Amino acid sequence: MTRQPTLNDVATAAGVSLATASRVLNGSDRKVSPALHARVLAAARALHYSANAQAQALARRSTALVGLLLHDIADPYFSGIASGVLSAAEPHNLRVVIGNTGADPDAAVAHLAALRGERARAAILVGSRTTDRAAERRLADGIDQFVAAGGRMVCVGQPGLPGDTVIPDNAGGAHALGVYLRDHDRIAVVAGPDRLRTVRDRIAGFRAGLGHPERTLVTAEFSRDGGYRAAAEIPADTTAVFVTSDVMATGLCAGLRERGLRIPEDIAVAGFDDVPVVRDLFPALTTVRLPLAEMGARALELALAEDGPDRVVTVPTELVIRASTRRP
Amino acid sequence: MTRQPTLNDVATAAGVSLATASRVLNGSDRKVSPALHARVLAAARALHYSANAQAQALARRSTALVGLLLHDIADPYFSGIASGVLSAAEPHNLRVVIGNTGADPDAAVAHLAALRGERARAAILVGSRTTDRAAERRLADGIDQFVAAGGRMVCVGQPGLPGDTVIPDNAGGAHALGVYLRDHDRIAVVAGPDRLRTVRDRIAGFRAGLGHPERTLVTAEFSRDGGYRAAAEIPADTTAVFVTSDVMATGLCAGLRERGLRIPEDIAVAGFDDVPVVRDLFPALTTVRLPLAEMGARALELALAEDGPDRVVTVPTELVIRASTRRP
DNA sequence: CTGTTAGCGCTTTCAC
DNA sequence: GTGAAAGCGCTAACAG
Secondary structure: OOOOOOHHHHHHHHOOOHHHHHHHHOOOOOOOOHHHHHHHHHHHHHHOOOOOHHHHHHHHOOOOEEEEEEOOOOOHHHHHHHHHHHHHHHHHOOEEEEEEOOOOHHHHHHHHHHHHHOOOOEEEEEOOOOOOHHHHHHHHHHHHHHHHOOOEEEEEOOOOOOOEEEEEOHHHHHHHHHHHOOOOOOEEEEEOOOOOHHHHHHHHHHHHHHOOOOOEEEEOOOOHHHHHHHHHHOOOOOOEEEEOOHHHHHHHHHHHHHOOOOOOOOOEEEOOEOOHHHHHOOOOOEEEEOOHHHHHHHHHHHHHOOOOOOOEEEEOOEEEOOHHHOOO | OOOOOOHHHHHHHHOOOHHHHHHHHOOOOOOOOHHHHHHHHHHHHHHOOOOOHHHHHHHHOOOOEEEEEEOOOOOHHHHHHHHHHHHHHHHHOOEEEEEEOOOOHHHHHHHHHHHHHOOOOEEEEEOOOOOOHHHHHHHHHHHHHHHHOOOEEEEEOOOOOOOEEEEEOHHHHHHHHHHHOOOOOOEEEEEOOOOOHHHHHHHHHHHHHHOOOOOEEEEOOOOHHHHHHHHHHOOOOOOEEEEOOHHHHHHHHHHHHHOOOOOOOOOEEEOOEOOHHHHHOOOOOEEEEOOHHHHHHHHHHHHHOOOOOOOEEEEOOEEEOOHHHOOO
C-alpha cells in the first residue's frame, strides 16, 4: 500500500486550488464552475481519493460518531434495540461504535471516556442497570463529563440518569398482564435483581393489575440461566408465573419442564419484552411487547435533537397473549 | 459546554511545553522527570482533559477503529459473532463500529468506503452472502480499495473474498449430522439460497454423511420466516429434515407444528449453528454447534495480525444431539 | 467563482 | 530531560 492520496494531490492533479477541490468534494454550498467541478471529480476518481475523516473532524470540529453502550449484544433484548439504532443512524450517515459493558457500570464509564476522546456526537446507554450506589454515582459523573464535552446523552430503559431517556411503559404493560391473570390465585413472580427500577415498575404494575399480591416471589439473575435456576424455587402447585423478562422466562420454562410441569396445563407462564424468539417457543410465550427497534430509533433521534432540557419519551407496550397462558 | 481543554491548555497550566505534556499523557517512551510528570498529570486531571482522538489519529497516522459489517445484528448468529469480536477488541483498546448491511452487498461496499475514510485499521465482514455476480465483483473491488488504503480485511463464514477468512467446518459438521440421520429414508433438506457456498458445503457434507440423497429439497430464505414458509412444502410422510440454519429451523418447527406434525414423533428436525436459544425450544433442537463468539474473536485477531498472505482459519464444529431428533 | 492562508489538536524530529 | 517547530489532511474565513 502506498501513501493515500490527499486532497492536495487531487487539487494538483486537477490543476485547481486546495479550496476548490475541498468545495466540490465535501463542501455543502456549491459555487464551483462546472468545468472545474468535473476536473476535480475526475482527478479524485482517478486517484481513488477518499477524504480523511479524522482530518475533516478536526477541521470541522465535529464527528459523525455515536456510541452505543449495552450489556450484551448477544442478548436479543439488546440486539433488538441496537438494530433500531443502526437503522436510524444509516440515513443520517452516522457511524455507530458499539460497546459491551457487561454487567459493569464502570465499563460503561470507561467507554464513555473513550467516546469523549473520540468526540462522539452522542452516546446511547441501554439498560446498564446497577445495584451499587457508588458505581451509579461514578456513572452519573461519567455522563456529566461526556455531556460537558459537548456530547448528547440518551439512556434507554433506565430512568434517573442525566440526559434524555427512552423508557417503555413497564408499569402499564405489567398491569395489563396482571389483569389478564387475575383469576389465578397461586401466582409466582420471578424477578430480576431488586434494585432495578425496571423490575420494580414491572412488579408493581403487575400487582396492581392482579388485584392481590403474588404468593411467591423469586429473585434471580437477569439471564436465561437465572430463570432456569429460579424454576427450582417455584412451588409445584403454582398456577401461573410472571417473569420480568423473556430471556429469563425462556430459562424458566426449560427448568419447569425438567421438573415435569406442563405449560400451560399445569402452570401458565408469561414473560416481558416480546423478544423475537418467544413466539416460537412451545408453547408460544405470552408476554408484553416492547417495540425494541423503535426504542432504539427513538433514542437515536433524541441523540440528534438540539440540546435542550432532559426529555423522557415513554413508549407504549402491548399485551400479547399466546399459548403459554391459555387455559386448557 | 465550554471549549474542551487542549493539550496546550494542560501544558500551560502545568508550566511545561506542549511536547512534555504530550509525552507524559500519551507518549510511549517515558523520559520525563517525576516532578514534571506529576504536574502534568495534576493539570490534566484538574482540567478534565481528554485527548482528542481525531487529532491523535491524524498526527500518528493510525486509528483504533475496526469496522464490523454484518447482515443483521438482531439475528442471533450475527450477534453471537459480534459479541466475540467485541470481547476480543476490548483488551486491545479498539473501538468497533458496526454496520448492518441487510442482505445488500452494496451496503457493505458503502460501509467499506466509509471505513476507508475513517482510516479504520481493519474491517470484518460477516456472511454478506450474495447471489449476484456483479455485486460480488463490486464487493471484491471495495475490499481491494479498503486494503489498498492500508486496512486489513477479514471475512467470516464466507470464503472466496480477498483478505483473511474465518470459516467453520461446514462440510464436516454437516457430515456428522448426515451420519447420525443415516437410518432415515424419507429425508428433506431445507436450504438457504442456492449460491451460498456455505449452504452448498453444508448440503454436500450432509449428503456425504447420509450416504444417500435426500428425497426432498426445499429452498427458502435465510430467515425465520423463510423456514416457516418452507414447512408447507415438506411432504407429510417425511421422517427427518435438515435445515441449513437454526434460525430457519426455528421457523420450520413452528410451521410444522401448525400442520399438526409432532417433533420428533412424526418428524425429526435438525438445524445448524447452535444459536443459544435452540436448546430451549421444545423439543430442544439437534444441531451442529459453531463457536460463534470464538469465530468473532479469531476474526479480530486476524485483523490485528501483521500484514501477510491471505490466511484461512477453519474452526471445528460439533454435533449436538437433542430431543428434536430423538427416536420415540 | 477561485485561491491564499490560517488554524483544528496532537506527535515527533531535532536542537539545546 | 525538555522545548521549538514542523507537519498530519482538511475546512473556513478572507481576499481577489
